[in-house]
Amino acid sequence: MLSYTQLSDIKTKLEKLCQEVSVFIKAEMQKVQQTDIEVKDMNSLVTYVDKNAEIKIVKSLKELVPEAGYITEEGTVVQDSKELMWVIDPLDGTTNFLYKIPHFSISIALMKDGDPILGIVHDVMLDTSYTAIKGHGTYENNLPVKVRKDNNTLDAVIVTGFPYKREPQHIDASLQMIRYCVENCRGIRRLGSAALDLAYVASGKIDLYYENTLNIWDIAAGALLVKEAGGIVSDYHGGNTYLQDGSIIASSPGVYDKMYPVINKLLG
Ligand code: 2AM
Numbered sequence: 426m427l428s429y430t431q432l433s434d435i436k437t438k439l440e441k442l443c444q445e446v447s448v449f450i451k452a453e454m455q456k457v458q459q460t461d462i463e464v465k466d467m468n469s470l471v472t473y474v475d476k477n478a479e480i481k482i483v484k485s486l487k488e489l490v491p492e493a494g495y496i497t498e499e500g501t502v503v504q505d506s507k508e509l510m511w512v513i514d515p516l517d518g519t520t521n522f523l524y525k526i527p528h529f530s531i532s533i534a535l536m537k538d539g540d541p542i543l544g545i546v547h548d549v550m551l552d553t554s555y556t557a558i559k560g561h562g563t564y565e566n567n568l569p570v571k572v573r574k575d576n577n578t579l580d581a582v583i584v585t586g587f588p589y590k591r592e593p594q595h596i597d598a599s600l601q602m603i604r605y606c607v608e609n610c611r612g613i614r615r616l617g618s619a620a621l622d623l624a625y626v627a628s629g630k631i632d633l634y635y636e637n638t639l640n641i642w643d644i645a646a647g648a649l650l651v652k653e654a655g656g657i658v659s660d661y662h663g664g665n666t667y668l669q670d671g672s673i674i675a676s677s678p679g680v681y682d683k684m685y686p687v688i689n690k691l692l693g
């Protein structure tokens with residue numbers, strides 16, 4: 426069992442690790458070529474930068490908590506199942522990175538028995554670390570943060586991702602939901618890094634984020650950030666299966682209560 430002091434020490438080392446890996450990612454942004462890009466799936470791109478960043482992260486984490494297993498986006502390490510698991514997205518927002526849009530992140534969570542107990546989302550370009558230890562609140566560069574207090578949807582800024590499932594029914598449902606937000610909320614954004622979207626809810630920049638077909642490495646750290654900042658996290662059916670199911674709503678409580686029924690009806 427890791428004590429709070431041990432988790433706090435690991436958190437400090439993760440911040441340093443993310444800063445170091447960010448230096449690598451930023452330097453490579455200028456060098457990466459079209460010919461370096463592999464298409465994993467439709468709209469799912471990867472380069473040597475994602476893979477080498479992951480290798481650097483795993484190497485350090487092995488020294489930090491030798492007994493832990495791994496779930497990683499790029500699969501550069503054996504994906505095994507242990508009581509303690511690192512869940513890693515070495516570069517969340519790869520499309521932004523490849524198009525030199527300066528908005529992408531590193532996401533690392535430590536899970537115990539499937540439950541995130543430590544999370545960091547690091548904004549690579551701004552060198553900002555969002556961190557949380559279960560039961561001990563959320564921090565942005567070591568200053569405490571909370572979700573927004575508003576419960577009026579007219580003042581709410583909503584963030585989402587566009588559907589990766591290209592069948593017409595998914596696109597239509599997604600557009601209906603966007604229409605609802607345009608008509609009833611202050612604004613809607615599509616920023617391109619799920620991990621940072623969650624960090625933005627946690628730090629009170631935006632009110633609510635929803636998206637589906639996500640993977641556990643996109644959201645494990647960010648979901649802990651939101652919960653520890655006083656927010657609500659659920660799947661599209663109001664349940665707790667978002668890490669497995671990949672659909673997620675993360676919000677301040679007041680806006681969640683008003684928007685959940687709409688998301689559930691149109692997308693659930
Ligand atoms: P990535 O940049 O690590 O690939 C954008 O909406 C967010 O969704 C990014 O965090 C992106 O992660 C993630 N994403 C990647 N592939 C996806 C998919 N097939 N469906 C949904 N989200 C995906």
Ligand code: CA
Nearest residue numbers: 514517518643
């Ligand atoms: Ca990702």
